Each structure stands twice: as structure tokens, then as C-alpha cells.
């Protein structure tokens with residue numbers, strides 16, 4: 546049997562044929578495929594504007610520069626890929642880590658408690674963790690009541706609709722819902738934000754090649770956009786497959802010590818299928834389980850270790866925040882394989898292997 550990773554891309558014949566066509570064309574970058582891909586993305590997200598970029602981190606970087614001012618304090622989650630919090634630092638602003646709730650996403654009640662007391666908070670950078678779409682009503686309430694900016698890191702939720710947030714970003718890394726190799730996008734309904742981000746993507750130049758700001762080369766190529774165009778057609782079928790896997794896993798783990806992070810919900814697009822296991826009650830450690838699963842050719846991963854406890858963040862003085870939910874969660878969480886081409890036999894093999902390793 547081949548190795549079963551926690552996630553991987555699906556590349557099919559249609560992806561290949563379109564790709565070759567673009568390679569043979571006049572434009573490998575800055576051509577029409579980029580605009581076509583951007584249109585697909587803003588339509589799917591119900592947004593007015595899209596700027597494609599070279600990866601999800603670039604999307605976060607430019608969004609942070611467009612939304613934040615130096616010194617702003619920004620509420621964010623310890624339960625994300627490091628890039629979410631890093632983007633706040635790129636803008637010389639200050640991340641403030643807030644604990645998570647049961648489903649692994651930032652605790653918006655706690656955000657509100659902080660916003661009531663602390664008027665120096667200018668924004669929330671939230672993540673729709675694992676694919677579960679954030680509570681839009683709560684975000685709207687926080688935005689309107691406290692006059693703050695909201696960025697949704699939707700790297701786990703390609704296809705999430707933009708409603709009240711200022712910006713939503715996506716990633717097209719191969720483990721995400723759709724891929725362009727490396728790639729990312731920013732969507733917004735705000736024309737000024739759109740124009741600023743578009744300018745920063747292209748060295749800080751406007752359409753007349755006047756350099757107005759210190760920008761970057763964060764463009765997505767036509768080659769990548771072509772892959773994105775064939776991939777995005779399959780987004781909903783990929784999501785369907787991930788949701789079916791989640792349903793089947795939920796059922797398979799009923800009455801076992803393996804607890805799904807949340808029970809099946811259509812509001813999750815299942816970028817990750819996360820389970821919680823209370824290792825304090827077992828004779829085996831999480832590291833040993835990861836190692837034994839690897840021996841069985843199954844990749845399981847931890848999403849995530851708390852960002853605020855990373856060595857670099859500790860060197861900045863972070864790490865001692867009161868985040869009991871996150872602390873417990875990060876000890877218990879494991880992401881098990883979930884991707885569209887994972888067969889039913891493979892899913893059963895993952896379930897059996899995990900239960901076997903835990904009982905060993």
C-alpha cells in the first residue's frame with residue numbers, strides 16, 4: 546500500500562491539458578488566465594473584488610499591510626498555522642492571543658470581553674479552523690459595535706462566502722481544497738483595499754508604473770492560474786467527498802475513545818478531520834501514536850501547536866497567556882487523513898489502525 550498522507554492534491558487529465566495549453570501560449574504570467582481565475586474566486590466567494598497572489602502567506606501579508614497601522618493591537622487565535630499571527634507582525638502590529646472554544650476556533654465571547662475593556666484593539670484576525678465556517682452574525686456584531694477591522698483567514702475554507710468581514714484570504718497549497726502548486730487570494734468588497742493590495746502585489750506600482758509604496762512581487766502566474774481554473778470547477782465535488790469521509794469517520798469512532806472535534810456539520814468544509822484523544826488516560830503518548838501510525842504508512846498531524854508558545858513568540862514575551870482550552874486541545878488533537886481520493890477501504894484502514902495503536 547502507498548503512504549496515506551493527512552491531505553493531498555487531486556490532479557486529473559483536465560488539469561493537465563489546460564496546463565499544457567497555457568505553457569504553449571504567449572503568456573506564462575501577467576496574461577488573461579490570472580484575471581479569469583480571479584473572477585471565478587470572487588464569484589464563488591460572493592465578493593466584489595479578488596487579488597490573486599503567490600501564496601496564502603502573501604495574501605495575509607498584503608492584507609495586514611492594507612488593514613493595520615503600526616502599533617495596532619489585533620486579536621487572533623493560537624490555533625492556526627503560524628502565518629496568521631506572523632502577518633500581524635509583518636505590519637509592525639501586535640498580536641493578542643485569545644483562547645479557543647470547543648470547535649477549535651477563536652472564542653468570540655472572549656474577544657468581546659476584551660473589546661469592551663480595551664479600546665486599543667483595532668482588528669480581529671480569525672481563522673475558520675479545520676473548515677468550519679465562522680459565526681458571521683457574531684463577527685458582524687463585533688465589527689459594528691466596536692468599530693474594528695475583521696480579516697477571515699479562510700485557508701481552510703475555500704468557497705466560504707464573504708459577508709461582513711473586510712477581507713477574506715485563501716491558500717492554494719496542495720493540502721488545501723484546491724491547488725495551484727503555491728498560490729493564494731484576497732477577496733474584499735472594499736474598492737480602496739482592493740486597489741491598495743493590487744498595487745502592493747506589483748512592487749507598489751499603479752497602472753501607470755508609478756511607484757507609490759514599497760511593494761513586492763507577489764503575483765500569481767498564468768501557469769498557476771490555469772491549474773486554479775480547472776481545479777475550482779471541482780471545488781464543490783471535492784467538498785462533498787471530504788464531507789462524506791467526515792460522516793463515515795464520525796460513525797466509525799462512535800463509542801470509542803476517539804472523539805471527533807465536532808460532530809458532522811454541513812457548515813464545515815473539512816479541510817482537516819480532527820479527533821481528540823485524552824492521552825492522559827492512556828499508556829501511549831501522542832508522539833508514539835504518530836510514530837506507530839507512520840510505521841503503518843499513515844500520516845497523522847498536529848494542527849496546531851499554540852503559536853504563542855513557538856520559540857520565536859516566546860522570545861517576544863508571549864507564551865504565558867491564559868489559554869486553558871488551547872492547552873488542553875493541543876495535547877489531545879490529531880488530524881487523520883481526509884482528502885477527496887481517500888477510498889472507503891483506506892478510511893477503514895485508518896480507523897482500524899488508529900484504534901489498534903491506541904489499545905496497544
Ligand SMILES: *Cc1c(COP(=O)(O)O)cnc(C)c1O
Pocket residue numbers: 600601602603625626628629672698700701716717718727728729
Ligand atoms: C496554509 C495556511 C496558510 C498559509 O498558506 P500558504 O499558501 O501555505 O502560504 C495560512 N493560514 C492557514 C490557516 C493555513 O492553513
